[in-house]
Amino acid sequence: MKYSALLLLFFLSIGVCGQAxxxxxxxxxxxxxxxxxxxxxxxxxxxxxxxxxxxxxxxxxxxxxxxxxxxxxxxxxxxxxxxxxxxxxxxxxxxxxxQEKAVSLKEVLVRSHKLKRKKLGVTGRLPLVWGSPENIENRDIYEFANLIRVKAKPSELVSAHFYLASTKLDSALFRINLYRVSDGLPGERLVEKSIVDRLSAKAGWVSIDLQPYALMLDEDFFLGIEYLPAEGADRLAVSLGAKLGGKAYSRKSSLGTWDTFNGASLSGYVEVWQ
CATH class of the missing domain: 2.60.40.1120 (Carboxypeptidase-like, regulatory domain)
Incomplete structure (x- = not known):
């Protein structure tokens, strides 16, 4: 009887551990x-x-x-x-x-020469779009990123630009993230500022004004666009433009692993003063 009870308890524990x-x-x-x-x-x-x-x-x-x-x-x-x-x-x-994080601001040296406005990243687009990666959790994000090379030049970020397309939504909520380069992939956040905006999802280029955030960087970084789907929304409703060549970086869940794909890159860039 004692062993039967222990055996029953064992199988019950297996059943509990096997449940989501x-x-x-x-x-x-x-x-x-x-x-x-x-x-x-x-x-x-x-x-x-x-x-x-x-x-x-x-x-x-x-x-x-x-x-x-x-x-x-x-x-x-x-x-x-x-x-x-x-x-x-x-x-x-x-x-x-x-708990709020104590943020120490990094000093960036601004040179005295006349600054030029430049576009850094992928400014073109071919007839190629990416849908969202498959994911089991409807509320979860998906995110794509581009490597932006500033070549150690102090850069004041003016705006970010992406190509979005949707046949189902007029607009969608996105967050712009700036990541440090870590072993060739997006690492920790470079900027502790929440840049969330509702963008038009009708096919075309969209722009996010970065000037209110006073962003100054002097190192290469990843520019990420993170889709924040509304509750009950079709996660395949929004696609992003791409261009053949280069390398793509994406992840399909919050705090998930970054995947890379050779042969295409996200149509996204930043405008900066250098």
């Missing part, structure tokens, strides 16, 4: 407890993730094979927060509070 874990909750600021929208939530490097909505709320279904992993919360301007999934109770909504 549904987590939901809200992300708030630690100071003031205000809702934090568009926070990236995920298991780093595992392509399991989502984002908070405009009210800071989220739902994430964690596959059973990731039950022993760590869940990370990442928001621009805030310290990253990490939680062991096995210590989270799915029975009640989570409330995650993020």
């Amino acid at each position: 874990i549904k987590l939901e909750g809200q992300v708030l600021t630690a100071q003031g407890q205000k809702a934090l929208p568009y926070v990236n939530i995920g298991i780093r490097g595992k392509n399991v993730g989502t984002t908070t909505n405009a009210q800071g709320r989220f739902i994430l279904v964690v596959p059973p094979e990731n039950a022993l992993d760590t869940l990370s919360f990442s928001a621009i301007g805030y310290q990253a927060h990490h939680m062991a999934i096995k210590q989270i109770s799915p029975a009640k909504p989570m409330q995650v509070k993020l």
Whole structure:
């Protein structure tokens, strides 16, 4: 009888471990407890993730094979927060509070010579578009990035430009990210400023004014465009323009791994003063 009970308990534990874990909750600021929208939530490097909505709320279904992993919360301007999934109770909504990050500004030397306005990146487009990568989580992001070479020249960022196309949406929400180059891939964020804008998705070039953010860089960086899909939206509703040649960088989930593709590059560039 004793062994039968132990055997039953063993099989029950296997059944529990084999179930997906549904987590939901809200992300708030630690100071003031205000809702934090568009926070990236995920298991780093595992392509399991989502984002908070405009009210800071989220739902994430964690596959059973990731039950022993760590869940990370990442928001621009805030310290990253990490939680062991096995210590989270799915029975009640989570409330995650993020601490503001102390940001030290890097000094960039501005030379006295007359500055020139330049376009850096991929300014052309061929009849080639990319749809979003396939993903199991409807609320999750997808993101593409271009390597921008400034060649150690102090550069004041004026604007960012991308080619978007959609037959279903008039507009969509995007976030512009600037990443440090790390082993040839996008690494940590270079700028702790939230650049979120609703852009027209009717086929054509779109522009994001970067001057209000006073961005000065003197190192090569990755320019990323991150699609923040609305709840219930078709994630294949928006495509981005591309050009043959070069290398493409993309990821299909929050805090997920970056993939590379040789032979095409994102139609995206920045205008700078150098």
